[in-house]
Amino acid sequence: xxxxKDRTAYLDLDTKDETFLDATELVINMGPQHPSTHGVLRxxxxxxxxKVLGTECVIGYLxxxxxxxxxxxxxxMFNPYVDRMDYVASVSNGLGYCETVExxxxxxxxxxxxxxxxxxxxxxxxASHQVWLGTHALDIGALTPLFYCFRDREEILKIFEKYCxxxxxxxxxxxxxxxxxxxxxxxxxxKKFCDFFLPKLDEYEELLTTNRIWVERTKGVGILKPEDCxxxxxxxxxxxxxxxxxxxRKRQPYESYKDFDFDVPTGQxxxxxxxxxxxxxxxxxxxxxxxxxxxxxxxxPIMAKVPKVIKPAVGEVYHSIEAPKGELGYFIxxxxxxxxxxVRVRPPSFVNLQAxxxxxxxxxxxxxxxVIGTLDIVLGEVDR
Amino acid sequence: MPExxxxxxxxxxxxxxxxxxxxxxxxxxxxxxxxxxxxxTKAETLATPAEEAKTDRAPATAEKPAPVAAAxxxxxxxxxxxxxxxxxxxxxxxxxxxxxxxxxxxRLRRQYGSxxxxxxxxxxxxxxxxxxxxLYEILLRMRDDELFDYCVDITAVHYPKRDAQFDIVYxxxxxxxxxxxxVKTQIKDGEHLRTVVGIWETAxxxxxxxxxxxxxxxxxxxxxxxxxxxxxxxxxxxRKDYPILQQxxxxxxxxxxxxSGQ
Numbered sequence: 001x002x003x004x005k006d007r008t009a010y011l012d013l014d015t016k017d018e019t020f021l022d023a024t025e026l027v028i029n030m031g032p033q034h035p036s037t038h039g040v041l042r043x044x045x046x047x048x049x050x051k052v053l054g055t056e057c058v059i060g061y062l063x064x065x066x067x068x069x070x071x072x073x074x075x076x077m078f079n080p081y082v083d084r085m086d087y088v089a090s091v092s093n094g095l096g097y098c099e100t101v102e103x104x105x106x107x108x109x110x111x112x113x114x115x116x117x118x119x120x121x122x123x124x125x126x127a128s129h130q131v132w133l134g135t136h137a138l139d140i141g142a143l144t145p146l147f148y149c150f151r152d153r154e155e156i157l158k159i160f161e162k163y164c165x166x167x168x169x170x171x172x173x174x175x176x177x178x179x180x181x182x183x184x185x186x187x188x189x190x191k192k193f194c195d196f197f198l199p200k201l202d203e204y205e206e207l208l209t210t211n212r213i214w215v216e217r218t219k220g221v222g223i224l225k226p227e228d229c230x231x232x233x234x235x236x237x238x239x240x241x242x243x244x245x246x247x248x249r250k251r252q253p254y255e256s257y258k259d260f261d262f263d264v265p266t267g268q269x270x271x272x273x274x275x276x277x278x279x280x281x282x283x284x285x286x287x288x289x290x291x292x293x294x295x296x297x298x299x300x301p302i303m304a305k306v307p308k309v310i311k312p313a314v315g316e317v318y319h320s321i322e323a324p325k326g327e328l329g330y331f332i333x334x335x336x337x338x339x340x341x342x343v344r345v346r347p348p349s350f351v352n353l354q355a356x357x358x359x360x361x362x363x364x365x366x367x368x369x370x371v372i373g374t375l376d377i378v379l380g381e382v383d384r
Numbered sequence: 385m386p387e388x389x390x391x392x393x394x395x396x397x398x399x400x401x402x403x404x405x406x407x408x409x410x411x412x413x414x415x416x417x418x419x420x421x422x423x424x425t426k427a428e429t430l431a432t433p434a435e436e437a438k439t440d441r442a443p444a445t446a447e448k449p450a451p452v453a454a455a456x457x458x459x460x461x462x463x464x465x466x467x468x469x470x471x472x473x474x475x476x477x478x479x480x481x482x483x484x485x486x487x488x489x490x491r492l493r494r495q496y497g498s499x500x501x502x503x504x505x506x507x508x509x510x511x512x513x514x515x516x517x518x519l520y521e522i523l524l525r526m527r528d529d530e531l532f533d534y535c536v537d538i539t540a541v542h543y544p545k546r547d548a549q550f551d552i553v554y555x556x557x558x559x560x561x562x563x564x565x566x567v568k569t570q571i572k573d574g575e576h577l578r579t580v581v582g583i584w585e586t587a588x589x590x591x592x593x594x595x596x597x598x599x600x601x602x603x604x605x606x607x608x609x610x611x612x613x614x615x616x617x618x619x620x621x622x623r624k625d626y627p628i629l630q631q632x633x634x635x636x637x638x639x640x641x642x643x644s645g646q
Contacts, residue, residue, distance in 0.1 A: 060612035065628075067597075068621055072628045103507060106479055230534050230559065233586030244559070251562050313478020315506050318555050318566060320536070331553065333541055336478075342622075346537040346555070354589050383612060 024048060032061050036139040036369040039379030043356070043368065050364045055357045059350075062383035070343030075101050075175060075310040078343065083169040085347065086381040088131045090169045091124035091160075092323040098173045099254060100319040100330040102304070104312040105175070113177035113302040114256040119190055119293045120163065120172055121255075122286040126197070127156045128324035128376075129279045133204060136276075136373035140217050145207055152200045155193050162189070176306030187294040194287045201283055208276070218272040222359040222371035225270060232358065233351045236326025238375060241278045242270030248322035260292045272374040279376075311338050325349050325376055345384060349377040481506040488530060496522065511566035516552075519569045520578045523554060527583050532556040532565065535584035538591055540598045544624045549573045550600055554580070571600070579605040597622035614639070 031042040040061035046053040066085060070078045082097045083090035095117055102108060109117065134149035157167040164172045164180050172178065208214045224234065226242045239246060247264040249257040265281035267274030312334040320329030326348030335341040352375050359371045481504040489503045492512075499518035504511060514522050526532040536555040543549055548570035557564050571577060579602040580587045591602045592611040599620035602608055610617060616639070618632045633644060 060610075060614070063612045065621060068628055071622075106507060231585045233535055233584065233590075246559065252564075315479065315481070316541075317507060317509060318537070318564070327536065329537060329555070331537065331539060331555065342541045344537070344539040344553075346539075350589065351586060354586060 025053065030368065032058075037372060037379075038135060038377060039382075041353075041372070041377070041379055041382070043372075045365065045368065047365065050366075052360050052363050052365060052368060055360055055368070057353060057356060059353070059379070059382050062379050064384065066384040067343050067345060070340055072339065074338045075312075075340060078340070079173075079175065080169070080171045082345070083171055084380060085345065085384055086128075086323065086325065086328075086349065086378045087168060088378055089124050089128040089324045091120050091172050092128075092321065092328060094171060094173045095121050095255075096319070096321045096323065096328045096330055098175050099321065100317060100332050101175045101310065101312070102306075103319050104315065104317045104332055104334055105306065105310065107176055107304045107306055109177040109255075109304055110301045111256065111298045112300045113173075113304070115293050115297050116178050116182060116302065117173060118255050118257065118260070119290055119297075120160070120170075122289045122293075123156045123159060123190070123193070125286045125324045126283050127153050129283050130156075132279065132324075132373075132376045133276075136370075136376075137208060137214075139369045139373045140214065142208065142211070142214065145204055148200065148204060148207070152197060155196060159186075159189050159193065162186075174303070175310060177301070177303040179303070181302055182297070187297055190290050190294040194291050198284070198287060201280065201287075205280060209280075215273065217367075217370055218276060218374075220269070221272045221363065221367050222374060223269065223271045224355060224359055228355070228358060229270070232355045234326070234355050236322070236324070236348055236352065236376075237275055237278045237282060238326065238352055238355070240265065241267035241275040243268055248320060248327060254319075254321055256293070257289075259296070260289045262288050272370055275374045309338055311336065320346065323348055325378070325381070326352055347381045347384060349375075349379075349381040350384075353377050353382055479507055484510050492522065492525075509564070509566065511568055513568045513570070516569045516571050516575065516577060519552075519567070520580065523556075523567060523580055524583055526556055526565075526567065530558070531560040532558045532563075534559060535580070535586050535590075536564070538580075538587055538594060540594045540600055540622075542598060542623045546570075547572065550598060552577060552594070552600065573599075576601045576603045578603050579608075581605060596620070599623070 026047045028045050028047060029042060030045055031037040032040040034041075037043065042058040042061070044056040044058065046055070064084075066081055069081055073081070079094060079097060082093040085093050098109075130149040130153045134146035137143075137145035160170050160172070161167050162183055163186065164170050166172075172180075224232075224238065224242050226239075226244045228234075229239045229242045229244060235246075243266055245264050245266050248254070249262075250264055262285045263281075265278050265285065267278050314334060314336045316331065316333040318329060318331040320327045322328075327346065328348055329346030331342075331344035331346065332340050333342040356371060356375060359375075360368050363371070484503045484505045489500070489512075493500050493503075496514070496518050499515045499522070500512060501515060502511075502513040504513075512522075534557040536557050537553075538555075539553050541551040541553065543551065550571050550573070552569050552571060554567040555564065556567060569577075577600065579591060581591065581602075581604075588606065589611060591605055592608060594600050595602065595605075595608055596610045596612055597620055609615060613621070614635065616632075616635055618635065619626055619630065621630075629646065631644070631646070636642060636644060
């Protein structure tokens, strides 16, 4: 008796049984161990069939307490740790940190160090965008760009290795300038890389830009309007693809960026395809900067006069740079001792990831993968 | 270092052999210039300023055998014969916050009066310290009237010895004026703040992180829960009374099935 009653209850469409209504809405877990989440990101998806009704990101799987570590290390000792946040763009992290401490100390790196820093940071921007392009394309189904990108990235890593001995977590800069002088033939290597890389970039574009599958999978997907970007604090290529021409290298120039001639590419539609085009163009502009900087690398010291024991005066400073992923800021409070009283990192990936929900609502599950890829997040930086 | 001092030794071998080589470092010009206050007879009898400085400081070494750096610093900073008293080199004064006057400050002061506790610049960076009771109004005004449309960051700093233990820092940026500003407020432990998610959507995760790390509650937040640490975790790691090796052992044992995370 009870059996039949249950069965009818299940079949009756007019019933208010919640379990039945829930059956049309499906909540599934994506990640944390999922190849297209670029690390350990867990996204809880609320689906209606294949349509995404809402998402919730669960993060923190890679949380190492970088900010707490910073409070317990001296200024110089903390420098290598920041490389481990955004590990595909470690040079940028180091640059932001060193510059912030320099600001706190009220010193400036000498011109030669500034040029060296710009060259390495722009190389790093290209390397970061290559990792993004390779994995993003792989997520969407194009296998070849991954191999191409990683093959060509190797040339950048070789330069890093020759310059400072490390390939990934480089610890290339020190507070006050650079520790290592450019090796013999450094400029030539950089220029050689530029000549080598531009045709390769065309190759990537040949594979994707007009590829019908790529265009269909990316055009009109994950649209972010400029006002949404600003409200959500989204920065970097994602913001620029929405049509906001904002780049800290131009708006608040740091290092020697004001010496170089380069453009800030922007998109119009703020979709995944535009973000792809913006990043590709950014790599071209990075090549322009590297060429100019290697041509005009000034002579002189590479280290400013910084005391052996770094003890900034009591005070606090916020400083940010344009990292490959967006605005990377450091807020450092000094209490006059050898260790920072507080180090706050404003990570671009963390803030940009917040836009995921807005971008994927109403799209299909497969598009979530494309949108995570296009945000270019690194979970090491999201979780810190 | 020893080689260096030997070098300076050989330049002026006339100095007494007893004095440690340390003291023979060449004295900067300013030091010798300011030594005009020294007895005239001495200055007349001595040929070079370097020698003058040396003989002047010879008694000093007998009194106080200072380390190289200190002695050099004394010579450079004071320039006077240190025989009078063994002085400690004064610490170089760091930059100080300077009061910041601008139209924006005047406008805000006119409206909020003592709600604006401080308006300063430090190393060229501007910041306000405002009372927590008017914080929300000011932030709203900053966005709507002063065009600070981008909330860069929200964070906190813990000062356990202070009465108002937490500094909450809002870093704002204006796309229109290309201007960055910090708005700070001070709150006591347990005091709540009104959420600014309604002003800037980006505040959602940023406030969650402040809650997660410092235990500061934001009223009206749509989903105030831990973000980087697991939900059941006890304690707020970025507080100063939370040592770096501390962990929520109970959570680790229950959820990870291991004795300790270390």
